[in-house]
Amino acid sequence: MAVNQLKAGVILSYLVILVSNLVGLFYTPYMLRIMGKSEYGLYALVASVIAYLTILDFGFANAIVRFTSKFRAESKVKEQYSMFGLFVILYTLIGILAFIVGLGLYFNIEHLFNNSMTLEELRKAKIMMLLMVFNIAFTFPLSVFGSIITAYEDFVFQRIVKIIRILLNTLIMVLLLQIGYRAISMVVLATILNLLTLLLNYWYCKRKIKIKISFKNIEWRLLKEISVYSFYIFLNLIMNVIYWSTGQFVLGVYMGTAAVAVFAVAIQFQGMYMGFSLAISSVFLPKVTAMVTTNKSNKSISDLFIRTGRVQYIIMALILTGFVVFGKSFIILWAGYDYEDAYLMTLLFFVSLIIPLIQNLGITILQARNQMKFRSWLYVIISIGSLGMQVALAKKYGGIGVAFAISFALILGNVIIMNIYYFKKQDINIPQFWGEIFKMSGAPVILGVLGYFISGYFEYTSFGQLCLAILVFCIVYMPLFWFMSMNSYERDLFKKPVLNFLEKRNN
Numbered sequence: 001m002a003v004n005q006l007k008a009g010v011i012l013s014y015l016v017i018l019v020s021n022l023v024g025l026f027y028t029p030y031m032l033r034i035m036g037k038s039e040y041g042l043y044a045l046v047a048s049v050i051a052y053l054t055i056l057d058f059g060f061a062n063a064i065v066r067f068t069s070k071f072r073a074e075s076k077v078k079e080q081y082s083m084f085g086l087f088v089i090l091y092t093l094i095g096i097l098a099f100i101v102g103l104g105l106y107f108n109i110e111h112l113f114n115n116s117m118t119l120e121e122l123r124k125a126k127i128m129m130l131l132m133v134f135n136i137a138f139t140f141p142l143s144v145f146g147s148i149i150t151a152y153e154d155f156v157f158q159r160i161v162k163i164i165r166i167l168l169n170t171l172i173m174v175l176l177l178q179i180g181y182r183a184i185s186m187v188v189l190a191t192i193l194n195l196l197t198l199l200l201n202y203w204y205c206k207r208k209i210k211i212k213i214s215f216k217n218i219e220w221r222l223l224k225e226i227s228v229y230s231f232y233i234f235l236n237l238i239m240n241v242i243y244w245s246t247g248q249f250v251l252g253v254y255m256g257t258a259a260v261a262v263f264a265v266a267i268q269f270q271g272m273y274m275g276f277s278l279a280i281s282s283v284f285l286p287k288v289t290a291m292v293t294t295n296k297s298n299k300s301i302s303d304l305f306i307r308t309g310r311v312q313y314i315i316m317a318l319i320l321t322g323f324v325v326f327g328k329s330f331i332i333l334w335a336g337y338d339y340e341d342a343y344l345m346t347l348l349f350f351v352s353l354i355i356p357l358i359q360n361l362g363i364t365i366l367q368a369r370n371q372m373k374f375r376s377w378l379y380v381i382i383s384i385g386s387l388g389m390q391v392a393l394a395k396k397y398g399g400i401g402v403a404f405a406i407s408f409a410l411i412l413g414n415v416i417i418m419n420i421y422y423f424k425k426q427d428i429n430i431p432q433f434w435g436e437i438f439k440m441s442g443a444p445v446i447l448g449v450l451g452y453f454i455s456g457y458f459e460y461t462s463f464g465q466l467c468l469a470i471l472v473f474c475i476v477y478m479p480l481f482w483f484m485s486m487n488s489y490e491r492d493l494f495k496k497p498v499l500n501f502l503e504k505r506n507n
Contacts, residue, residue, distance in 0.1 A: 012159030017275045019163050023170045024268065029334050032261075034177045037338065038121065041257030043183040044264035045113075046125050048248035049105060050132040053098045055241055056140070059233025060090060061147045063226050066367055068151035073290050081214040083222060087144050088213055095140035102133030116256045128187045135191040142198035145205045152209050161200055165193050232372030236363075239379040242387050243409070244270070247402040250387075250394045263399040265335055266345035273319060273350055277312050277357035288361075288368040298427040305361050305422075306433050311490060312358040313437060317444040318477065320350050325451035326470055329460045345403035352407035356414035358437070362422055374421060382413040440485040447477050 032040055064087055071080045106129045110122060117125065149158055169189060176185045205211050244267060251259045291301060323330075328343040335342065366372050386409035393401025423430035451473055460466040482491065 012156060012163075014276075016159050016162045016166070017272070020166050020275070021272050023166055024272065025334070027170050027174065028265075028268065030174070031177065032265075032335055032339075035182055037258045037261040039124075039183050041252075041259070041261035041264065042117075042121050042125060043128065043186060044267075045248050045252040045257060045260045046128045046132065046187075048245040048252075049112075050102070050129065050136060053102055053105075053133075053136050055234065055237045056094050056098045056101070058094070059230035059235075059237060060087060060094075060226070061143060062233045062367060063230040064144060064147035065151045066229065066370075067222075067226060068148060069290060072151070078214070078217070079219070081212040082216070082218050084144065084148065084211065084213045085215040086218050086220075086223065086226075088141065089215070089218075091144055092141045095137045098140060099133060099137035102129070102136065106130050106133060113252060116252060116254070121257065124184060127184055131184070131187045131191055135187075135194055139194060139198065142202060145198070145201040148205050148211060149201060149209070152211075154204070154209065157204055157208070158201075161197055165197055169193055229367075229370050229372070232376035233367070235376035235380045236372070239376075239383040242383040243406050246387055247390060247394075247399070247406065250390050250402060251399060254391075254394050255398055259398055262339050262342050263345060263402065265331070265339050265342040266349065266399070266403060269323075269342070269346045270349040270353070273316075273353060274357060276315050276319060277360055288364050291368070301365055302428045305359070305365065305428050306436060307489070308361045309358040309433060310436055310440065310487075311493065312360075313354075313440055314481070314486065314490060316354050316358055317440070317485075318481070320354055321444045321448040321451070321477065322470065322473065323347065323350055324448050325455050325473060326466060329455070329466055333460065333463055333466060341398075341400060345399055348400075348403045348407040352410040352415075356410065356418075359414075359418075359422075359433075362418070362426070362428065365426065365428070369426075371426075374425070375418065378417060378421075379413055382409045385409065443477065443480040443484045447473070447480065 035043075064083075067083060068080060071077075071083070106126060109126050109129060113122065113125065146158070172189055173186060176189065247263055247267070248260050251263055288301070288304070291304075324347065327346060328340070331339055331343050331346075363375070366375055386405050389405035389408065390402045393405050395401075397404070419430050419434075422428040455469065458465075458469065460469065
């Protein structure tokens with residue numbers, strides 16, 4: 001059952017991404033045109049400020065998955081239930097803290113953005129801020145149950161709920177925009193759907209998994225071990241907020257909501273890009289934790305790292321190559337000429353992220369081994385340096401300067417330093433990993449360079465023309481990649497589901 005859940009979890013994760021991206025691709029341009037640059041930029045800016053409150057999670061969500069998986073591997077049932085009680089108490093206190101901090105932000109909006117916002121924008125920002133603060137306050141105590149579902153590897157339920165939530169949010173929001181509602185209604189709807197999702201997770205844990213929350217015999221000594229583990233996840237959360245939320249804040253302070261809107265489009269594409277990779281690695285923490293707990297060899301873990309990286313590269317290389325060739329034309333047709341600069345910002349993100357994203361199982365390995373210390377401190381230090389660069393470059397180069405500062409930090413920390421660390425300290429065969437990726441890169445590099453220069457001779461005036469060009473590109477790209485870059489294991493991953501489907505259909 002666990003293996004089926006793992007496979008189904010990966011498949012459904014990609015279905016979530018597909019649905020989410022399709023919705024984003026069709027819904028976002030409609031929303032941009034209805035709301036306008038200023039209103040959309042305002043929403044993105046307030047959301048980025050609230051994102052700072054997510055670091056109050058302190059890394060406990062990941063700790064729930066890790067320690068639950070550990071206790072399950074050791075058949076410690078009562079210890080699990082007491083630990084769940086401990087986490088409910090912790091998250092309730094965190095929810096109260098988040099509410100207090102959020103109110104502090106709410107009462108200081110004028111001081112933060114008085115120089116770059118109109119009075120009407122400040123009024124709307126305060127309303128959205130207050131709603132988001134309430135949202136995140138009750139999210140914390142109930143988020144325990146989502147982590148428990150992940151630890152029990154019941155991925156199917158989670159992914160189906162996500163798909164339904166995405167579709168409902170989009171359909172209702174389109175109706176609200178038609179009626180005349182704007183950014184504030186987006187926040188209200190997101191709050192309602194979030195609460196419903198959290199309550200569904202609670203119901204599933206109690207009725208289907210049949211877990212218990214025990215406040216008796218809580219091992220408070222465990223809190224020390226959990227805190228040590230979670231602290232480094234917490235540092236990672238700080239890094240993520242600095243990378244992906246601070247840019248909007250910096251641009252909001254120095255450039256205004258219009259600049260935030262363009263940068264937010266690039267961030268949206270960056271989120272889509274990361275999602276394609278995280279869909280695979282996000283289901284592996286319980287498996288890798290079990291491998292570490294049962295003392296599987298370092299070679300087995302290293303082989304899993306390389307094998308997973310190759311599979312992720314199949315998807316990520318296609319997306320990156322296609323975006324290099326067609327990304328600028330797509331953004332102009334999709335969002336308008338006012339958002340043209342989002343192409344270069346997005347491209348900077350994609351190039352700097354591709355290696356970290358196909359190596360993100362390494363994060364899972366460090367979490368399972370409880371060895372996040374080096375990576376966490378490294379990333380926080382580099383991200384703080386990146387923040388300084390963002391402020392300096394934003395004043396002169398706007399969003400492109402911010403994107404460059406983030407990309408430079410990603411390459412320095414995630415690519416150069418972490419690859420040395422994985423090889424020297426984690427016994428992962430990084431030279432073999434790079435050898436495998438270089439062998440796979442022939443088709444993407446050749447077709448990316450040729451496609452970019454050939455595409456420059458064409459001007460796409462409609463999505464029909466652009467889609468036809470992308471189709472021709474894929475017809476050339478996919479067979480070449482299949483024969484030049486993929487091994488027999490990877491071909492089987494794609495062939496077997498198709499062959500099994502055809503066999504069942506014939507029978």
